[in-house]
Amino acid sequence: MTNAPGPNAVDRLATLLAEDLAAVDALIHRHMSSPVGVIPNLAAHLIDAGGKRIRPLITLAAARLLGGGGDGPRKLAAAVEFIHSATLLHDDVVDISAMRRGKRSANLIWGNSASVLVGDFLFARSFNLMVETGDIMVLDILARAASVIAEGEVMQLAAANDADTSRARYMEIVAAKTAALFAAAARAGAVAAGRPGQEAIALETFGRELGLAFQLVDDALDYGGLAATMGKNTGDDFKEGKVTLPVVFARDAGDEAERAFWRRVVSGERGEEDFVRALALLRRHNAIALTLDAARAHANAARQALSQLPANAYREALSDLADFVVERAH
Amino acid sequence: MTNAPGPNAVDRLATLLAEDLAAVDALIHRHMSSPVGVIPNLAAHLIDAGGKRIRPLITLAAARLLGGGGDGPRKLAAAVEFIHSATLLHDDVVDISAMRRGKRSANLIWGNSASVLVGDFLFARSFNLMVETGDIMVLDILARAASVIAEGEVMQLAAANDADTSRARYMEIVAAKTAALFAAAARAGAVAAGRPGQEAIALETFGRELGLAFQLVDDALDYGGLAATMGKNTGDDFKEGKVTLPVVFARDAGDEAERAFWRRVVSGERGEEDFVRALALLRRHNAIALTLDAARAHANAARQALSQLPANAYREALSDLADFVVERAH
Numbered sequence A, B: 001m002t003n004a005p006g007p008n009a010v011d012r013l014a015t016l017l018a019e020d021l022a023a024v025d026a027l028i029h030r031h032m033s034s035p036v037g038v039i040p041n042l043a044a045h046l047i048d049a050g051g052k053r054i055r056p057l058i059t060l061a062a063a064r065l066l067g068g069g070g071d072g073p074r075k076l077a078a079a080v081e082f083i084h085s086a087t088l089l090h091d092d093v094v095d096i097s098a099m100r101r102g103k104r105s106a107n108l109i110w111g112n113s114a115s116v117l118v119g120d121f122l123f124a125r126s127f128n129l130m131v132e133t134g135d136i137m138v139l140d141i142l143a144r145a146a147s148v149i150a151e152g153e154v155m156q157l158a159a160a161n162d163a164d165t166s167r168a169r170y171m172e173i174v175a176a177k178t179a180a181l182f183a184a185a186a187r188a189g190a191v192a193a194g195r196p197g198q199e200a201i202a203l204e205t206f207g208r209e210l211g212l213a214f215q216l217v218d219d220a221l222d223y224g225g226l227a228a229t230m231g232k233n234t235g236d237d238f239k240e241g242k243v244t245l246p247v248v249f250a251r252d253a254g255d256e257a258e259r260a261f262w263r264r265v266v267s268g269e270r271g272e273e274d275f276v277r278a279l280a281l282l283r284r285h286n287a288i289a290l291t292l293d294a295a296r297a298h299a300n301a302a303r304q305a306l307s308q309l310p311a312n313a314y315r316e317a318l319s320d321l322a323d324f325v326v327e328r329a330h
Helices: A009-016 A018-031 A038-047 A054-065 A071-094 A106-110 A112-133 A136-159 A167-192 A198-221 A245-253 A256-267 A272-284 A287-306 A313-327 B009-016 B018-031 B038-047 B054-065 B071-095 B106-110 B112-133 B136-159 B167-192 B198-221 B245-253 B256-267 B272-284 B287-306 B313-327
Strands: none
Touching: A009 A018, A009 A054, A009 A313, A018 A054, A018 A071, A018 A112, A038 A071, A038 A106, A038 A112, A038 B136, A054 A071, A054 A167, A054 A198, A054 A313, A071 A106, A071 A112, A071 A136, A071 A167, A071 B112, A106 A112, A112 A136, A112 B071, A112 B112, A112 B136, A136 A167, A136 B038, A136 B112, A136 B136, A167 A198, A167 A245, A198 A245, A198 A287, A198 A313, A245 A256, A245 A272, A245 A287, A256 A272, A272 A287, A287 A313, B009 B018, B009 B054, B009 B313, B018 B054, B018 B071, B018 B112, B038 B071, B038 B106, B038 B112, B054 B071, B054 B167, B054 B198, B054 B313, B071 B106, B071 B112, B071 B136, B071 B167, B106 B112, B112 B136, B136 B167, B167 B198, B167 B245, B198 B245, B198 B287, B198 B313, B245 B256, B245 B272, B245 B287, B256 B272, B272 B287, B287 B313
16 A cells, blocks of 8 residues: 555556557557548547546556556557547537537537547447457457446436436446446456456456546536636536536535525526536535545545555556545545 | 349348347347346337348358358347447438438437437447357457448548549448448358358458448439439438439539539538439439449349359358349339
């Protein structure tokens, strides 16, 4: 176990895995190429926009932690990033997003149709990469994750504008749409390192718990983090009528008038004034802190899962990552 | 080689493969199940709407032709149908379709977002099915086909409303968006039968040529077939400003005024009167007959590819299918 997470755990992980990561980026660019110009252009717009590559870093670190390296984990890491990218492109169509990674989103520039089809292309290419490893076990892990992610996205769509979404239901959605890929990314790294047994299960648990923490912190940040104030990156979930964990906490602790407020803004009309009131209610009920407590518990479980694995620089870096995921909201 | 195709070659193929096909349908229904109710509902709306299962039948027949049978080809056949279904769901979003297989299209009932996400789910499940076969070679074939299909769809999107689309360009789109899956379906059947060499290549050629014929006949039928008259199933391509082979023939044979007409209706506004004029121009230049001649040439090439394979009931049925694909437009 380590402490002193610091704000740069992702950067330090990227430095530790610099050679692997450069190879992964080369694989990504090679496999997103196509004579059909829209494809590399649209894909590069998203993939080169400065995503943090957290998921592929987890795959690479999981493999290295167990003594694995070389082409297999790199191809899987690239495949994981492609699955993630395809999901983002389709998410932006579903959510009618206008911004992604600080840039205009691809659907706004190239249209929804191109985003759907290029997402399909990247998804297919992720399987081409997995096939190149020749490892049916990792294909199984990532293909299962892909269908669970799609299930999670449909669950989220069905729950949209449903003000009564329970905490359990919400966590089920998060487990599917976000944590499943983190879990598969970590497990695939272990399997690619030739360690499909207990160590793969431990790393899968690490990934799942990290993914849960990651999403809950994102939910908190979408309401401005602990300060719960408006900022340029806040309010997307509110605008879309999504019930996330902060809303669950505030709603369940609120009185009848407050619950009526949440019902109205989640399922019906909502304006800027409503967002200001929502922030006030989140503060009143300590909902952001409670959400971050839940995230912290998952991050701790993630670190705990690492304890049975070999102690080395990769394990330390993953442990730091679990801390960092929560710290970034403070 | 066989003659006397008759109108029921698909039905006869389905009868010949009745046991396999029933098993494939069971696999399809098992793998499209999900606790997330929208998924099986939307998927069943499409998959149970009476599609002819031509692609899975090709996989099954290819395997049986070479002495293969059992679980492997059935799982692949189900996977092929899932890839096709996912493509249809996304196509309908891209084309803003209102009808599919004689019913309201899924995007109209459940919305575009659900169609995108359930398409993703079916696509992921197709890989789950392939993984179950444990055969990395068929995964390679179908994963490659999936990315080629997506490329073809993006190519088609980029060519939409481009009145200058050449015949060569159009055939490139058809080869990718339609023929690649027919080719992969046939080849995967051969590989699943344990015959990955020359026989698989012959069946791949059969599939590709059949797919090209199939699409060109569809293009002709979208203008009413040889009669080139309006009907309840005609005019979709025209409404979407798609340049298909009949339009290529009429445009290239037309005078300057006619080319100006095609430019206007493909890239700009078009009404019911314009469709009537388009049909007249197609008749004047014999464009439907020329398209069906091209389809017939591909169907002949498909039958020709079968000649080096063992002569049995499955080969005969596939040969009849090639004839039927063209005959249905007469």
